[in-house]
Amino acid sequence: MTLAQIADGMAKSVMIQKVKAKRHCKPCGGKGWALAEGKPALCDVCGGDGQGRYTLAERIDITGMKITPAGYIKTWELFERWAFSELSEWENKIRKKLEGLVRPLDSGI
Numbered sequence: 365m366t367l368a369q370i371a372d373g374m375a376k377s378v379m380i381q382k383v384k385a386k387r388h389c390k391p392c393g394g395k396g397w398a399l400a401e402g403k404p405a406l407c408d409v410c411g412g413d414g415q416g417r418y419t420l421a422e423r424i425d426i427t428g429m430k431i432t433p434a435g436y437i438k439t440w441e442l443f444e445r446w447a448f449s450e451l452s453e454w455e456n457k458i459r460k461k462l463e464g465l466v467r468p469l470d471s472g473i
């Protein structure tokens with residue numbers, strides 16, 4: 365696999381994870397919390413947002429790489445995180461531009 369193919373696969377993976385989000389978190393049923401020793405506690409798996417996550421194996425599979433999870437974590441996961449932050453910046457940029465574009469309509473709504 366070439367570096368260009370890896371970059372393409374990783375870009376595809378983060379876009380899918382962001383846009384095609386999984387349904388609710390299975391362990392907590394999408395509530396974001398569970399009772400631990402009789403007290404409510406944030407779900408360890410989703411961190412409290414109730415959102416399902418792609419597993420490491422699924423994320424690797426989407427990239428098209430033939431690599432072990434340990435190898436992926438060691439070499440590629442940081443690049444995946446970087447790609448996510450780029451995607452978030454892109455999303456924020458789009459949101460701000462849209463706010464500017466719809467502002468003139470504000471008085472008409």
Ligand SMILES: [Zn+2]
Pocket residue numbers: 389390391392393394395396397407408409410411412414415
């Ligand atoms: Zn959860």
